[in-house]
Amino acid sequence: MTIPQEIADTIVDPKAYADGKRIDDAFSFLRKEMPLAQATPADYDPFWVVTKHADILEVERQNDLFHNGDRAATLVPREVDLKVREMMGGSPHLVRSLVQMDNPDHMAYRRITQGAFLPQNLRKLEDRIREIARGFIDRMAAKGDTCDFARDVAFLYPLHVIMEVLGVPEVDEPRMLKLTQELFGSADPELNRLGAEVKDPAVGLAAMAETVGEFITYFNEMTEDRRRKPREDLASLIANATIDGQPLDHFAAMSYYIIAATAGHDTTSNTTAGGLWAIAERPDQFKRLKADPSLIPSFLEETIRWVTPVKHFMRTATADAEVHGQKIAKGDWMMLCYPSGNRDEDVFADPFEFKIDRSPNKHVAFGYGAHVCLGQHLGRMEMRVLWEELLPRLESVELNGTPKLMQANFVCGPKSVPIRFKMH
Template sequence: MKTQVTGSRPDGAPEFPLDSIDIISPDHYQKNGYPHAEWTYLRKHHPVFYVERPRVDPFWAITKAADLKEISCQPRLWLNGPRLAVFVLDEGADGLPPELPLRHLLNMDPPQHGEFRSILSQYFTPRSIRALEPDVANITAQLLDDVMDREECDFVTEISSKVPVAVIAEMLGVPRKDWPTIFRWTNEIIGGGDPEFQRGKDANETFAQARMEMFQYFTDLVEESRKHPGRSVTSVISNAKVNGEPLPALELLSYLLLLVVAGNETTRNATSGGLLALIENPEQFRRLKSDPTLIKTAVEEIVRWTSPVIQFARTAASDTVVRGQKIRAGESVCLFYPSASRDEDVFDEPFKFDVGRNPNPHLSFGIGEHFCLGANLARLELSVIFAQLAKRLDHAELAGPVERLRSSFVGGIKHMPIRYKLKPA
């Protein structure tokens, strides 16, 4: 017989039983957003918490920043490969989700991870990324110009989703006519469990179809890049070698897929969530508009506040202990990044949105060897976008309900209608 343990929510809502606490259901995330009340309680009382739920492989929930850092910085003890993240099996689906037919940085362990990461590491340094600033600024300005004479728009579909997909597509050498297709594939790969993006009977079928189409598309691009090498990221990866050998087809195509998806989804959702935070905290928006020097700290606060990647999993290579709790070899932990970025032991007033917060040691880009390869690019894009919004956006308010993605992996906003007034560039 299970013991019913209950805890009071920080928001004063009724108590809840821990044996049914919901921190992983995609339906919960779509309906309610991030479960910050539950994470707050777990951080205080059960920071290493065993979760057994229907249609989910059991896992240990890690909610404290210190534990997340410790696990992330021991890649030989805590493996990426066996389990990328915690996923919930859709109702009616047969069996557990199959292993994803991908081999990329997110599910590689040492030494292979370092060998593959080094292929592009020089292209994502702060110095290399700064060269993209004029292009990002032009793309952003044009998108704002396109909606300047209107009073309402869907900020996600018309602004925040278009900047990162344009930037990463340019870097990859994808022709402009194919950008909408690239954008559709990213929605289907990340949001295949959402009815709006689903093709086929379930998320797995949607993912498989999008993956196959994207692989076919990039196979042609890779072939062209090998015949006529250029400066695009696709050409660099296509002609790269690891241990003296060209990249195998699965690893090469998986690398490109990861760049497309990660280069689009995280920045898009940080942008959408960032504007939502500024609308909900108008005093902070006024502060940012009156002091442009706050852009850098504002971007870090937006990334902390939104934490677009919700979780990744790690699997113990041997028996170990986390915060006094024994975890056996083969058991998985789930690292909840938004919880770590609200940790009371790290942040003063963690539930206050503060565009001037400094220091801001958030973990939303990860930490350790799997620290986000594209973090510098994301920071540049967000800096440009919010600098232009601070200059040009006189006023903004919600013009309808915010629709969230049905996902417990990426915290996405699908639609955010706003009413606004924009100034010319």
């Protein structure tokens, strides 16, 4: 069964994600009518679209049967795929981070930083993170009674936290934010490197390659510095790590920094901005949350489900397989649609309603299985701390204009959330 062309074209269209409703409608149709079927959008190689929560878990759990790295790990048009392979000596990847790796490399590389991201080791950062959160909230209060919560708080706070963890000096944070937005916002004319609508995929790819090059230049210098003088930061851990007694493959080490310096804040920023947007539109839930801070953990999980900042990852079958009764052939490409899994009517009651007390809330926003988000505990902690500090000070909040979503089909969320508020 093949997905109708209009739906297939929608699920790859960055503008559909910026619209919100268009992508939700497309996934709702697929979950109901063809939950695991093949799409053949114009300009893309065919791929299976996995829309049900249970099927996403099923695929992610079997990480040896469904690989991340055999083909592109994110959706790319055929022309871009060919050009990347040309540029990268046959590899379909512009970077080689945990996201593009399979075992045994994935496990070996993940172990290098895994300990640093476990809850018991993150706990010692909480006081410092709280101090950072308070600083941003003070700055928000100093703005008076209006701000763009996305640009003024949500983009900057998680950026500052991860850069401090990584070891990037504060002075370089604007550059890191710009490069991140160029990478994840490559299809958004307001955010990409070209500052324009990308009509020619080859031009868009060249711009992305320049962004990656800029990251690599930056982290090359940092690696050398941390090898000379290791510090208590993530960069020192990566720079001085060994696998089987050998330093990390240089490209993989650079990619490690890049993923930490991009996915390490953009996802949390999107979720935080989307969370405030949600309560600004729902005064009753805002009031309830303020009155009962014990609801913060469930509110937080709901913001993660609601925004689901990572829209998809691709997998490639390493052997013939069957999922949801559908035969998948060796080499087939599969799109795991996390926003769809997180609106699955079979798992979530009233999935299109934002409920601060939703329980259970087993969303798949962090993925599942061996590739589950490495930074999930850090992300949760920094968001919890922000809400714990912000909510008691926020007397009222409402939208002060129309929020805007980013135009992207991989990692995205709100890019502008104008609000009017009262704080003490």
